[in-house]
């Protein structure tokens with residue numbers, strides 16, 4: 001039991017009422033088709049039942065962070081079911097499709113790591129926090145490499161002004177500066193994930209937090225300005241204070257996978273406040289008379305940058321919703337086609 005507790009069982013157990021603890025595990029690493037699983041009696045290698053392997057879609061398969069039902073089998077176990085997820089961290093796959101990939105599940109809080117060097121981008125920070133809050137995942141922004149930027153304080157201030165409700169911690173992972181400030185924010189048995197561009201310093205920070213060289217960090221190749229891809233898979237670590245941390249591969253462009261365009265508005269506090277003063281209830285804030293947002297833009301009380309990133313996010317959210325709906329419709333059409341075919345065959349048989 002103590003192993004399960006270490007990996008967050010108590011913060012998640014309300015949904016397991018009917019499952020005995022010996023049949024429960026949590027996925028800490030995914031390796032193609034086998035899984036490293038923490039169970040009541042330590043780590044085991046888990047495999048899927050054949051039926052699961054062939055009947056589940058990629059997003060339904062076990063992911064790092066998932067709680068699963070298992071059948072113990074000597075030193076290994078067989079996964080029979082993925083338990084309901086508290087949160088799912090998605091990202092869009094490469095290309096312009098609406099396909100999404102799961103980065104990890106059952107995350108409580110994300111540490112968004114951004115370097116103060118070339119990596120620094122306030123609009124990107126805003127987009128990422130919106131996507132995370134949309135997925136019910138809390139965020140902490142970690143601004144790394146303060147040793148490289150004498151002007152770091154004003155950048156931190158800018159970010160704090162734009163995102164007043166989010167905790168921002170400025171550190172130097174390399175020099176071990178302010179790492180303890182992060183540690184103080186981390187709650188035992190809660191699950192955290194680090195996300196950020198390749199080269200932002202995630203592995204360096206992880207090493208400082210775990211206090212030993214787990215991940216090998218690599219030197220940035222200055223010619224391209226991108227860290228070489230060193231982290232190749234997601235793995236869950238237990239930190240000394242008992243919190244859990246998943247390291248994720250470099251996510252150069254953390255694509256959004258928003259499900260709800262309204263939550264975009266909620267995340268932009270200025271815009272939300274103003275939008276309540278628009279003349280029309282369904283104002284799109286683009287060309288309507290009596291639009292409070294447009295007039296705030298005109299008198300300069302709303303920044304054009306904030307308005308633009310709001311519009312961009314809103315359009316993405318709408319586009320994402322539409323493609324999901326189209327897919328569902330296509331799925332339904334296909335199901336109907338199969339049903340019709342089956343009916344026809346049945347008729348033939350009995351005619």
Ligand SMILES: Nc1nc2c(ncn2[C@@H]2O[C@H](COP(=O)(O)OP(=O)(O)OP(=O)(O)O)[C@@H](O)[C@H]2O)c(=O)[nH]1
Pocket residue numbers: 144145146147148171172173174175196197198199200201202203204205216217218219220227228229230231248249250251
């Ligand atoms: N000057 C300075 N360099 C840093 C700091 N943190 C990390 N670096 C350097 O930045 C480079 C990339 O760091 P990593 O920790 O490998 O970056 P990462 O985010 O894990 O990258 P991926 O594994 O590709 O996702 C390394 O050369 C680190 O030494 C810092 O606080 N200051």
Ligand SMILES: [Zn+2]
Pocket residue numbers: 275278279283284285286288290291292293294
């Ligand atoms: Zn308006």
